[in-house]
Amino acid sequence: MGNNVQSAITPKRAEDYPNWYQQVIKASDLAERSPVRGCMVIKPWGYALWENIVRVLDDMFKATGVKNAYFPLFIPLSFLEKEAAHVEGFAKECAVVTHHRLEKGSDGALVPAGALTEPLVVRPTSETIIGDSFSKWISSYRDLPVLINQWANVVRWEMRTRLFLRTSEFLWQEGHTAHATSEEAVERTKQMLDVYAKMAEDYLAMPVIRGSKTAAERFPGAVDTYCIEAMMQDCKAMQAGTSHFLGQNFARASEIRFQTASETEDYVWTTSWGSSTRLIGGVIMTHGDDDGIILPPKIASAHVVLLPIIRKSDDREKVMAYTENLAGQLREIYYHHRKLVVEIDNRDIGGARGWDWIKKGIPLRVEIGPRDIARDSVYVGRRDKAHNEKISLNRDQFVGEISNILDEIQNSLFMRAQKFSKEHTLSFDDRKAFYDFFTPKSSQKPEIHGGFASSPWCGKEACELKIKDELGVTIRCLPFEQENNKDSCICCGKPGIIRAVFAKAY
Secondary structure, eight states: OOSSSOOSSSSOTTTOHHHHHHHHHHHHTOEEEOSSTTOEEEOHHHHHHHHHHHHHHHHHHHHTTOEEOOOOSEEEHHHHTTSHHHHHHHGGGOEEEEEEEEEEOTTSOEEEEEEEEEEEEEOSOOHHHHHHHHHHHOSBGGGOOEEEEEEEEEEOOOSSOBTTTBOSEEEEEEEEEEESSHHHHHHHHHHHHHHHHHIIIIISOOOEEEEEOOGGGSOTTOSEEEEEEEEOTTSOEEEEEEEEEEETHHHHHHTOEEEOTTSOEEEOEEEEEEEETHHHHHHHHHHOBTTBOOOOGGGOSOSEEEEEOOOSGGGHHHHHHHHHHHHHHHTTOEETTEEOOEEEOOOOOTTHHHHHHHHHTOSEEEEEOHHHHHTTEEEEEETTSOTTOEEEEEHHHHHHHHHHHHHHHHHHHHHHHHHHHHHTEEEOOOHHHHHHHTSOSOSSSOOOOOOEEEEEEOSOHHHHHHHHHHHSOEEEEEESSOOOOOSBOTTTOSBOOEEEEEEOBO
């Protein structure tokens, strides 16, 4: 993150990370703010990225027996009121529809006319309305399990918004399942967390920590919430996916009963789990550099851009024919269950053309000029390497090895992110060292500091809230993989019962 080398993005990460993030989104043409407060327009380059994430996750879900369905955007207010902790947890974020029909007022302006009999909440999450359907679908143990997912938009009325990370409306998937036993529901909850972890690490090249949330950080109404947490390059945590064991809480609220195999009546055990377009924000902040975003090849909007070099008009026909022929050849190659996506950019804008694609994060840039054609070769630049580090490859060699090259980029991004995460994940048993870790060394200059702190915790919410109030640091998770812990709570000094991962977070 040196400051002396000129970069495509201003400011650089080390100078102003939040502004850098916004400038990367703008420069890469992923999204823009909309006229609607707190909402965004996802542009084609960004939406293609989301489509690839959707495709991978959808296949993973279906491989576990999950089926897709769709449920209403509007939820009767009375549905949310059925589960007390749930409505309390989401009340401040709800957008509510109270009227229907518009008519002209006395001044000619359009005004809402008819008041609804019951207010409708614009879906913040769908446990309650899907629970209503489950109560109609399930009557016997023979109907179980029910494994449902929906791809949808949700609305949570955020006060402070940031593109992809926190917007008033965002795209996501939410899975909802019902089971005959608690054990089966818990197993499903953990299984779906493993799906999210595989997506994050194998496709987004984003290392994660698996763990459970504390009661204070748990999904409203859940018995347990499991999560994956990833470290961004400003050393803050981003929650990349959650899976909730809901026990029988929502089943009782929605009256989802079933006849057991022993002919008694019981409530089902339910789960829910979700991930969203926030993952795109995670990709930006995990891999982006001072020249823009870097897209992991497995989910990249496109894999390669061909850049024909035409300096004389006489060369145009020959160069474009060669370029089009190579594009057709590449487009027949499968890379991780989808054909290579190839862009051709023949704009006559000089060096700005290559920089546009660097900022957009495309994995491979391929220059093709008359001299390259004469040697039947191409000039290749990789996004995970310096912009001026290019190599000449024989065309057949390039075509034959492109999948391996893309895998190399994918792996290098993961290894780089993993190295960064490990370097900024430290164990602290001393309270002063812990506080120093999360305290900026200078109030004058924005800087990247902190990271993940693994420290003993007594299990008391009072200590959790004290650290949050004093440092702005939360317990991100209680890792499944625990170190031996015989030390004192990092806050109160009483015996610790578990090690927790603390961090500042998005």
